Amino acid sequence: MAKRAAPDLPDITLDDARTRAQSLTEQIIAARDTYYGADAAVVDDATYDEWMQQLEVLERLYPELQGQDSPTLTIGAAENLLFAPVEHAERMLSLDNVFSDEEFLSWARKVQRDAGRPVRFLCELKIDGLALSLRYERGRLVSAATRGDGRVGEDVTENVRQISGIPLQLRGSGHPPLVEVRGEVFFNVAEFAALNAFQESAGDRLFANPRNAASGSLRQKAEGKSERGLEAMHERLSRLRLTVHGIGAWSDPPVATQSGVYELLKSWGLPTSDYYRVVDSAEDADAFIRHHGEHRHDIEHEIDGIVVKVDELALHDELGATSRAPRWAIAYKYPPEQVNTKLVDIVVSVGRTGRATPFAVMEPARVAGSVVRQATLHNQDVVKAKGVLIGDTIVLRKAGDVIPEVLGPVVELRDGTEREFIMPANCPDCGSPLAPAKEGDIDLRCPNARSCPAQVRGRVEHIGSRGGLDIEGLGEVSAAALTQPAKPEVPPLVTEAGLFDLRPEDLFGIDVVVRDAETGLPRLRDDGSFDTRSPFRRQRKKTDPAFDPDGPFDGDAGFILSKSAQELLTNLELAKTKDLWRFLVSLNVRHVGPVAARALAQWFGSVDAIRAATRDELAGVEGVGGIIADSLLDWFEVDWHCDIVDRWTAAGAQLTTPGHPGPGAAAVEGGVLEGLTVVATGSLEGYSREGAQEAIIKAGGKAGSSVSKKTDFVAAGPGAGSKLAKAEELGVRILDAAQFRILVEQGPAALDTAAPR
Template sequence: MTDAAFEKLALDEAAALAAQLTVKILEGRDAYYEGDAPIYSDAEYDGYIHDLETLERLFPELQSQDSPTQTVGGRAETTLFDPVEHLERMLSLDNVFSIEEFEAWATRAERDAGRHVDYLCELKIDGLAVNLRYESGVLTTAATRGDGVVGEDVTENIRYIRSIPGRLSGTGHPPLVEVRGEVFFPVEAFRELNAAQAEAGEKVFANPRNAASGSLRQKAEGKNAAQLELMHARLGRLQMLVHGIGAWRNPPVSSQSRVYELLQSWGLPTSSHYRVLDSVPGASEFIGYFGEHRDSVEHEIDGIVVKIDELALHDELGATSRAPRWAIAYKYPPEQVNTKLLDIVVSVGRTGRATPYAVMEKVRVAGSEVRQATLHNQDVVKAKGVLVGDTVVLRKAGDVIPEVLGPVVELRDGTEHEFVMPENCPECGTPLAPAKEGDIDLRCPNARACPAQVRGRVEHIGSRGALDIEALGEVSAAALTQPTVPVEPPLLTEAGLFALTIDDLLPIEVFVRDAETGLPKEEEDGSVKLRTPFRRNPSAAEKKAGLIDQQASSNALKLLDEIAKAKTKPLWRLLVSLNIRHVGPVAARALADHFGSLAAIRSASREELAEVDGVGGIIADSLLDWFAVDWHVHIVDSWAAAGVQFATPGHPGPGAAERADGVLAGLTVVATGSLDGFTREGAQEAIIAAGGKAASSVSKNTDFVAAGPGAGSKLAKAEQLGIPVLDAAQFRLLLEKGADAVQPDEAE
């Protein structure tokens, strides 16, 4: 409704409408803040707030102290986490939606300030607001915003975020300070998270903000080892940027921009995208620039925050019950477009899950060309009410994941038709079925021979978390399992991977497939991309002379060389590469360290497997189930026959993970944070190579903790228990010369 339409309402009509809007806003807040699953788009929610504000301006008697326009989103009560009271209120921000509204706000602010002001302009991160409390430079608590007065204690989970220091660097730390910021998933990490969630048949997040909230607001209690590994991995991929302060008595700076410089000097993560501008036109230009370049930023943004830079004016201008008067949020409209739904096709992933995908006329949305979008399962297709041939509304959920919102029914001409989920796997023809009774998702049960599943598993073998074979990626995996030439692929299953020869690779031609959907990619002219990944392209002179012999490309030689080297990679990597459910890097390391060989793992009982620290009953059952399948055993036997070493050299056998002859024999070391010169896996492997036990958690049995930036809760636990903490240089010394080389006074 327009303002003029609101003005024509009688008081009772306005009261009824206000009540309806209040219900919608509160329902939306609960879904957004508590359920991490929004029921309204940002634009819809902002529209409800705007309409209620208009009604309350025209009918002041309708406004109450607990109106959604007067309170901060979120609730104080929580059953998940302990409550934390903020030392200073965490406010929300008022919004504007046009340059004219922004200029009107700036005019009022300068009028109330009584002088010219500078504007600090920064990106509005679509994340979860968090308050960090530091006492004498040490992080003591971290809490969500909640209702602005009381939030949820998420301190333990925050410590897994590498960018947040447990102890501030630099000097001049106040006795007590609150630092505010946004926790978020970077765009690429969010894409990978949702792809993994969809592949595993788990919930796909609507946008990065909900993914960040859902990841941070998790409890460790009741989770098994595999679930804990997944939880900690998700937390470790979160990032935070700080953008303000709460309680801080007499800060030694006079402007918001100087605050950022000081926070950065303390090791806190600040954005590089903010600017201080001396005019309203300059601030408006900043808003316009990022409105056109939203896709150029590493994290998701939904607008621009403009603050008066001078801190003294923050106190002078004050705040309303929910928002400061010295700052405003310019909200960008969500970008959505109309396009034609040409078809709905079904893709099969590594786990056999059959996923419908919308194939549309190519259209540009949120800075990129889009032609495909997941529809998750057949129930989602029905719920959205889309027909093949419809004109559909497409948006990028959070400007990242393409999402079909629904059809434009008014544009139907009668040629549209319903999508019917296929009864058989589109890749191998096997009848699709739910994994268990009641599942919505359908899966292809032909795990052994379904080309799509084999392709996914082979690509997983080459991934960084498994055997880390650089030349075995998306195109190579497709070429080996689903080539257009030859008719029979080099790999019917992964069993033959380590026996590949150059003759197996040369005749291959393959469609380049989309990493997410598994569908063939297209060239600009609409033709399908075709590659000969392992054959050298002849020169122009050779083509002219008719010399187009089958010659191996450097990529083919590199692949075979890396596969050969992978035969002697650590046992834990081989375990991950076998694609055993729940056996990720953490569980695989624990198994490899304890048993030392695949033969010992296979001969172990359920009880012996489950007793291993980091394994447990669920993973033990998964191991037993996997080895009970004959074609799984064939993979292991084939790899072993090809020279794969399924044993750790020099390992003394089950129950004795430490090497007796290393400089760290008998010592338990935990590596955490970013250690200069080491990857996380490299640090753990170095500990094991030196004869020590590379533990994943700190306990009273830990001898040393090697900690770099972002060490988090493990560092705090080590300090609490009085365990020596080493930096990267001391860690290298420990690995080379042992514990005697690291004197107690050298440990931090």
């Protein structure tokens, strides 16, 4: 049988090509179904793109292999939809890809030849997120849908209403009867880190990368979720962002260029990119691509390439499109930054919730601008799925150029000395048998919550965090020093109950192996040794004639506390008077985050009142509910939990709100908002979400979590979503950020002189 060949593929017969094409098709479809249906990637982008390239080459060699349902002719997936189907008014296409300067310049020159006249190109960053279509009718948002297969997507309108920056009503006037706006939903790098911190604080799973987190966050349903689940859902959605990058259905746009479209969309209040540029030649576009390839880590969100479009809209119609992509646009995909290194070991780390997580320990490798020695492998099933053996040469990259990720082994380099990883049966820190928290869980956990050193360390670090008591000096190193010191043998803190009992002498003579904040594993120096420190080292008094800062310590006479030790003890003393809600978060009760803690503190006024409350009394507090009520009741049934409360109280910690008259009463009497309920939603300029709630409470008001007929005011900023719609429906007075500031500082009477919203 005759063979055909292509420059990037060896000679291959039709039968062999058919077998290879069928295998590639099955792999691509399986990867698509997993990504679009389960919001998880079974392969990395580079591998997926390589499969698609190989299939395209085979179909060019043997066109008879290309059926109408080939992945090269179709987009995404429309089966197994989680939400109601939505038919796009105009097909939502994908983009063809190029991977080198030569491929890009070849495409650009072909476009110029086909156009028959000079072409200007619009260049913009390719955000690594989830494609979204917004449908506006006469300026009002009526639906939002995922891309799906390009013709039918999923209706995610209710979730989109909670995303900050997406207007429910376009600014200005003269809007078209119908317009579909296309964009990309994503987490920026900082918000993704904050989201994972929130997940960790709640004892929930961490997300591997921002793109899958964005897809999973947008495609989640409220039905059947507990109060805690709804809180987590809102937390994820409120951190998402959208950047619009084009139009779909629009009968007669009043502009002539793609850049003109962006300016018009921006004037309507839609979020557009600040990073696009219109250039006069293909060479200028190529320079834009190369520049951002060198500076891709300077952007606040992840990018995986550059999109180049013909700027003139009339040429879009002339150039047309294939079944899956326009001919007037191309995506230049940057290669992921990845390296090969040796997998030295797989060790298991236990976090503050008891979850046992395998981590890859590797020979140091520089990737995406930093040296990487450790990377999470999530759980034992992921280790098996990746197929890595201890001793393998592995492929390592920064997922989204942020998180170290092990892609898999280089099987060809195995020499027979590699060995399989076996998940330990016991906790590596305390020896307790590991087990799932409940039937069906993949993750294994250490059940020794009270005295497992790793869990105690994690809880103590959480107490010192900004979301807890916010204690300066009680961070990663000091938490490890107090709970898992290299010496002395008995740590100063066996549990967090003794935190406020610490004395100066408890801090003498401590050495600690510094642990990585993300993995919990011992941190290594560049020479491979453990990073060991003495964070509370004693110092001789300078008045001592024998003062020698580097001399040996031979007794307590003439010694003073080091600055770090003194600051820690001082800040622990100051923390005793922190707000009650911070103590509630610091108790590490499952599901009790800042929102629920504030509601409990405002309603009950003390830990003792919460401890004495019935389930119905706890569940009846707005923002709490049955799940959190059960969690509180279970927590207080454990004797060592109660010991924490009792010892903190005995040490002088103020586990009450001073002046609070008792359960059900407002926390602040005589404030300008006494007797009023205010709901803050969206992004209010000058306030964080917690800051807005705190401002309401300090003014004597009730910070509501939902809008009802009993709500007096709703302060709404960008991304207010369904709460704003509910306020409009009920006729509740709506305030902007400036009016909200007047309300909490001067009271409702002062609003009469303020400009109406």
